[in-house]
Amino acid sequence: MNEIAQGVEAAFWLLVTFDRDLAEIALRSLQVTVTAVLIASLIGLPFGAWLAVRRFRYRRLAIAVLNALMGLPPVVVGLIVYLLLSRSGPFGVLGLLFTPTAMIIAQVIIVAPLIASIAHQSTRELWAEYHDLLISLNASRWQRIKTLLWDGRRALITAALAGFGRGIGEVGAIMIVGGNIDHATRVLTTAIALETGKGDFALALGLGFVLIGLALAVNIATHMLSRTEREGKW
């Protein structure tokens, strides 16, 4: 119990003194995960909606695979991305290993199935409602997808936030492809793992509270900006 109190105290002092290293790794955490979520949303949201409107032979299988990929183990993703980006791997010439770009690539792979799956669930329900209308208007497939995405935007924000939640707390993949290099690829979660390894639980816990606070701030900011949970406004 005493250590938790020390953790709260450590988090308090880290924030009050505005530790420069802390600001740097917190910003890098945000930069990596927000970029990954934006890219994954660009892929996942249209794909989820496309799966909802399109009927094809292996649709059920595709949905089952997509749902299974939500549970993709980050360590395995990290290892595969590491082997691909390693100097002796197929994309080694790019020299991307141990850079924030490599971390973003890994997180896109982890987060995209989650976003696509939630987007599919919510647009499918909307599609049931809109089906007759859109068919009678003779809307093209792309127009249908656009309509579903726009009218379902509230649920889709939730999808993106779920992706953000998975990405910001993730440590397995970014530790492997980023390498936790000080002032280059260290983020909050890898810093927590490092401080735990040193037995400095108070600092590790302090960083943990900062991470939770950051996730909370991003969620609240998103809801305020998108004006959800307000009567009469979508």
Add this chain to the structure above:
Amino acid sequence: MKLWATLCLIVCAGAAVAQDMRVAVTTSFHNSGLSDVLLPAIAEQTGINVQLLVVGTGQALRLGEAGDVDALLVHSKAAEEAFVAAGFARYRREIMYNDFVLIGPANDPAGIHGSPTAAAAFLRISQAKAPFVSRGDESGTHKKELGLWGAADLETEAFGSWYRPVGAGMGAALNTASGMGAYVLADRASWLNFGNKADLDLLFAGDPALFNQYAYLPVNPQRHPHVQHDAAQRLETWLVSASAQKLIDGYAIEGERLFTFNAR
């Protein structure tokens, strides 16, 4: 045109001043805190910004084999010699040493305190079947531990459930030992810097078999043409210099000197 040339000159000069270079180091070196002392001095005196990848010796050697780092600073002589023999580095250069210590519960159930040798202490632990946490991650510390079991004529495979390989870094292994009241082999630096000692205590040290030699291996540029061999060599020159010796020999925690410079 002139402006662009000037701009390029500034940018290029900037790049030359702060050259980034990746070095894979062992967890025990980093956890000791010595890197926090050496890196700023290296940046100031050589202009090299060393990016540390803190991994076990096994993974460090793999990173070097793949050409993902420019140099290694590790501590497992046999594995290093195999690395050189395979052509991944042209040589290994010894830089400094520290020593391993046997950590265990303060009440010492296996009675290893006062053992004549490290091998005898290991034998006593196995006879008492006292819980023992092994790194189990192919790190230099793990290899040293296996060598000591071998010196005591014991096979780790035959051990019962009291022998617990955790497959993790030095800090995580110490945390586990602290939680279970187990014995563990650690390097002195990591032990002194460790924050969660609980009722663990240093029980055995001083046997020459426990010396821990660190060596520097620049990755062979013929094998991996993209490595920053020039920076790796400048770093080596610095690591064997008098200013490095002063910092390494002068580094102490709680008044205890941790590393001994022995580069030739």
